[in-house]
Amino acid sequence: MDKLAESAASDAVSPVEKPHEAPPGWEPNILAFACHYCAFAAADLAGVMRLSYPSNVKVVRLPCTGKLDHIYVLRAFEKGVDGVFVAG
């Protein structure tokens, strides 16, 4: 790291918060935004093929992931969702 970057790092106003340790048995709650034409179809195919995955992910269907708005992601985190997955 060069000197300039080093001083910038030490001058940072608020240091990055350390992530909390996950309590034992904790399961994240995940919300997925999926494009109707590809990722949502892929999620369907996973079912048709009886592929198994954890049940803690719910899918919101969008006509295109280009439709995704920042507010959706922010609202999800604000409401306590642990992870947002955008697929399309």
Next chain:
Amino acid sequence: MSEKTSSSDKHGSVLVVGGGIGAMQAALDLADGGFKVHMVQKDPAVGGTMVMLDKTFPTGDCAMCMISPKMVEVGRHLNIDIHTLAEVVSVEGKPGDFKVRVRLAPRYVDPDKCTGCADCEAKCPRKVTSEFEQGLSTRKAIYALFAQAVPNTRAIDASQCLYLTKGVCKSCQKVCKAGAINYEDKGREIELTVGAIILGPGLDRYDARVRGELGLGRWPNVVTSIQFERVLSASGPYKGEVKRPSDEKHPRKVAWIQCVGSRDSHNANPWCSSVCCMYATKQAIIAKEHDKNIEPTIFYMEMRAFGKDFDKYVERAKKDYGVRYQRAMISAVREEPGAGDLVLRYASEDGKLVDETFDMVVLSVGLEPHKNAVEFAQTFGIETTPYRFPMTSPLLPVRTSREGIYITGTYQGPKDIPETVMQGSAVAGEAMALLGEARGTETASKELPPERDLAGEDARIGVFVCHCGTNIASTVKVDEVVEEAKKLPGVVYATNTIYACAQDNQDVIKQTIHDQKLNRVVIASCTPRTHEPLFQETIREAGLNKYLFDLADIREQCSWCHMGKKEEATKKAKQIVRMSVAKSRLQQPISTDTVGVTPACMVIGGGIAGMTAALSLAEQGFQVHIVERESELGGLVRNLHRTLDGSDVQEFLESRIAAVQAHPRITVHTGTEVAKTEGFVGNFKTSLSSGAALEHGAIIIATGGVEYRPSEYLYGESERVVTQRELEKRLAGGEQPKADESFVMIQCVGSREEPNQYCSRVCCQDAIKNAIAIKERNPNAQVAILYRDIRTYGLREDYYKEARDRGVLFIRYEVDRKPAVEKTNDTIRVTAWDYMLNSELTLNADWLVLSTGLRPHPTTDRVGEMYKVTRNPDGYFLEAHVKLRPVDFPSEGVFVSGLAHAPKNLDETITQALASAGRAGVILSHERLAVSGIIAKHRRDLCMSCLSCFRVCPFDSPYIGEDGKVAHNEVKCMGCGICAGICPAKAFQVNNFRDDQILAMIDAAVECEEPGVIGG
């Protein structure tokens, strides 16, 4: 039922034989264009070959993802009747009025009762080798051809069913809650009356076991290319992991052997199968993408990458994926004892014999007519070639010897998906032209009750939770989900149902809407991708706007992937229903607009593509304007005299020009260009440079290409250096080559190297055509062709063989070692490296003939900018979708055909022109076009005209209005919502995907039964 009665004795219905992508395209175009379609398919489902493929070249798109929506569309089209397990027995009658008898084999499952739940399949004890998986896995005796099959009705394989063969079992009947199993089914015969017949039965694959030395069926790790497609497929036997059959280990070294069953008149077929070079390249790339340790080698004779962007794809395979291309014929494959590895023996470039060991070998098997091709043709009374393909002419490429019967797809000859789709639209165009006046006479339309006015009503939601037999109910506690739904705000009624989609349940839903005064419906069952339209139709029949419906997917996305986890799955199902209800609560009726259509088309370009399209559309009954910038019609074809098979092109051209000029519905504007076009699908307004103003509903861009004028090889410096076209003109003028007069031809002049890294497709045939003409006139004249790869694809291969048989010399050169030419006293001296002899070769040519290829027309960019349609890096127009929309542009109502799209041969140009006429005809046949309900709505009061939407919209629907502010053309909008995502003022909202609805779903996703606990 009938919208109008026919004024003639022609029937407004068409029989389509076959169910592959070409047949489906023809069926959809015809049905969308006002014709009743009967599809007769011998398999239990539609889909053909394409559904077996994993990905497609050269874009790597997933085949199933592309074809699946098409299958669903065919399956539920009001005017397409699919007859599966069916074969045509006899055909009588004349064009416009055929009587066709069709034999339906017993299915043993009643399609009216079967819901496709597959409970029977799970219970069936009888395992059978799966034909669909090419023997790499098993299916049951009661089965669907593949997971996404349309129709989804199961069928019993009578030769395998324990009850039908031995009288024991009946497991399927016991488990079927719909009572759909009928062991007494005997099949039946039906008679259909149709105006035209389209044949698209496709081709079979060569049985590579005939070539015993390659080891198929003997060595387990030798597979066919179609087996390898299944290996690669995520829904295949290995779930997309690249494994070899003997030990399911991941192979490292994989070899492809090309031309298995093709270009070989001894044990196989003499023709080229057209697609194998590219599918092998694709398989090598995809295998490498799945497993980076794989080292692919393709053993080939000639790399026939002749299509649009194919050469670039092969270059990428070499450079970016490390695919090794080894020019060698493999004489035998033998297995190393023990390991299952395979040893290939071949002659390397320097002539030495090499033994090389591979972990797995893929045989690139070719295509051939079905075993019963001759009987099939006889049933329809059409003539066949000695190779058992239907007889056609390059000038009438989709017509058979019997009027009113057309052919589409590989049945005509080996070809790839886009060419098959093109032919699908082309035959639709031909049938529409034949039956023009009978359009709309046999199509059905539905009478619907008026929509109920919901003004002032609060949400009254009804929720139906489906068991799907045991598919959902065995994993999700349906009753709990129902109870949970009852508690949700807005829900006034909730119940369960065994099969939500069953016919009788549609009546139950309608009655419940009435009894409970429901104004919104949520069904919790399967995926909206297949079932939403069905339920939307049902609620519409009950007087509700169809957008007051939502489908909660608790099968594909819940019960099927959380099997054995009842608690978790039930909890998730409740959450999914809660999200769905939250959205439903905010649903509003959506009115869909319609716009009028001007039943006329403007065709830009008066070459053979433009004239062919114009004639087809005029025959279909529409007004056509041809706009040609030159002073006369004809385009590039004016320089062409004969086709490869000897048809007289000039005579054909004269007949076309005469037909165009004589047609009462065609107006020709020569010496004219388009000055300005505005408007949108159905409603274009164009001003021409002549000052004329046109109104039309569709546009076909057929602006053509130009021949490359070479600067290489002394062209222009010696009169003894000519192009193929100039030679053709001399020959057509009656020139007689003298004995020992020497012609040396050089291929790929200005093609297949930077900056023109593409194959011009026509030059190999041109060279061979002229070479044969010279030899025909004087067998003692000398002809040598210096080439890189001879690309006489498909049935053109015969002429390559004929040229060799007549003594034409073929000498290969490499791009980094091109022939050198110099002028001597009265000849041209050509020096080239001969890779066979490994020595330099000098030829003294009386004539040096350059195969110069094609370039985009200089006006392409200007036309492209005018219509906002893009060009590929080589300057040719880029179609809406390389595979499935080969003549469409992304802008609705604008189509492309001919050389403007890519270099192609005359028969292909004619086909594409007919296809563009078919596609345009579909639009023009509507008096009004319906605008989709799921579109972005624009609020001008919120809009700041920042132009963000204007820049990102792929469909060009936002525009700058007359007041200088952004406005939105809903006719062009496809509802993707990219505008809504980017708009800082939130002036765009997509119907049924509005921000308030999505946010309500997000909120509902994190609510749970116990207040205060986040998540679930």
